[in-house]
Amino acid sequence: MADKQPLNIVKMKKMKVEGVPLSMLTAYDYPSARLAEEAGIDLILVGDSLGNVVLGYDTTLPVTIDDMVYHTRSVTRGAQHTFIVADMPFMTYHGSIDESLRGVRRLMQEGRAQAVKMEGGLEICATVAAVVAAGVPVLGHIGLTPQSVNMIGGYRIQGKDAKDAQRLMDEAKALEAAGAFGIVLELVTEEVAEAISKAVSIPTIGIGAGRYCDGQVLVYHDLLRYASPYREKRFVKTYADIGNQIREGISQYVREVKERSFPDESHVFTADEIVLESLYGAAEKGAK
Template identity: 80%
Template sequence: MALNVIKMKKMKGEGVPLSMLTAYDYPSARLAEEAGVDLILVGDSLGNVVLGYDSTLPVTLDDMVYHTRSVARGAGNTFIVADMPFMTYHGGIDETLRGVRRLMQEGHAHAVKMEGGLEICDTVRAVVNAGVPVLAHIGLTPQSVHTIGGYRVQGKDPEDARRLMKEAKALEQAGAFGIVLELVTEEVAEAITRELGIPTIGIGAGRRCDGQVLVFHDVLQYASPYREKRFVKTYADIGGVIRDGLTRYVQEVKERAFPAEEHVFAADESVLDSLYGAAGEGANSK
């Protein structure tokens, strides 16, 4: 693993953007690493795109440990951040640290991500003091979707912009090594990026962040049906390719076109003799 939190901060200073992508299993992590992404996020978005939930809320710590461990096996040379799932870091610090320990020791993550603003600063500070890098996450925070009124763009009025700036600065002060800005107006995201000494990583937060993150399944349109999102650019439609391939497979099985001669293994006549006997084979041929 070549990248670390010190190098990320240096990249911000040099104006070198950070590329981040989610991954949830061994093959997606392997492909992401081969593509050269800087960071992999094992997001609790796996609830939506892998586990079939309507939100991230049902995702458990066991889910996150399992999927983070799979990603770590596939991307051994990439910096891996694991999401702390819903309500695993809002109780006592001992409970929080137990969850963090599991993601680091069992999941082999290099850092954890936490959603929230001022209310989690003490928790961020305690986790960082325990030796674990923390990536913060403000703006649209999916774990709080019911309290913020749905999936709405943040920073659209002066009061909200000031709130986001205050939260970002407090999280930096608490020791976060970077901050994800999700669905934040471009102007506010740019202002926060200028004010902070740590990298900002945007998703739906415009062009001025220090890096960008997208969901694996959005980049590759790997879903059925796929729902378009304004802030996403699709680089390949593998969902359509997979569907077409599976459809052809089913059709060929039904038509007995698969398996064909090149897919089978032939036995010697002696093997058939041992099964049926020469006399039996002759009788069956009449």
């Protein structure tokens, strides 16, 4: 989509005001990013979820800044006309501001991202403000924060009681005040996500947070059921089952190789007679 104009944070805020939802999808490599852009996606997130769905880890915690730079660079080559956000991985933005800015610099300069995403609330607001002051857009992320899964007791729904709902509201407003251009709400009850979306002037992007956020994000491999085995998730809708198609396609290839039905005549190249003569002649000469 060479004629596509990428979004920016001003346009996104205007879309919230006008009630136009944002579509966001994760991508981790060149072909998936290119396909997402061709399909018309608004934003691409190079998520540290690549640890689970691409690198084979049980959590996102082992993902490094080098991993994120590598995959972000691949995605930005594939989707040159789409706004791309890169995740700051575990423990790369909880130390000194200088250390955090070094990681941000790598994702922006080497990865060529347009923005970074950080998980957390009040505890990261000073870092968010410093990164924004350095000229880098920041997308916040509250609710279920996978990098803190060991602290929050697993993958649990957030905002189920009044105290937790107020905590999420306070965190959203604090991130807005710190300069975040938007906030991902993950596994948050629909009522709380709706209240937060109405209370802040920046877009909210939900994943498992109901129908009333300003946008939605899904993981590429969930949307396309591209995994084996695939684990069902209540908040995910499968739009295509390519995992099964891939498995069936490879199985058919294996069968045809075993049966010698692939390659057939349509897949081979033939040589001129003079070439064949020279080959056979060389073989005969070598045999004497």
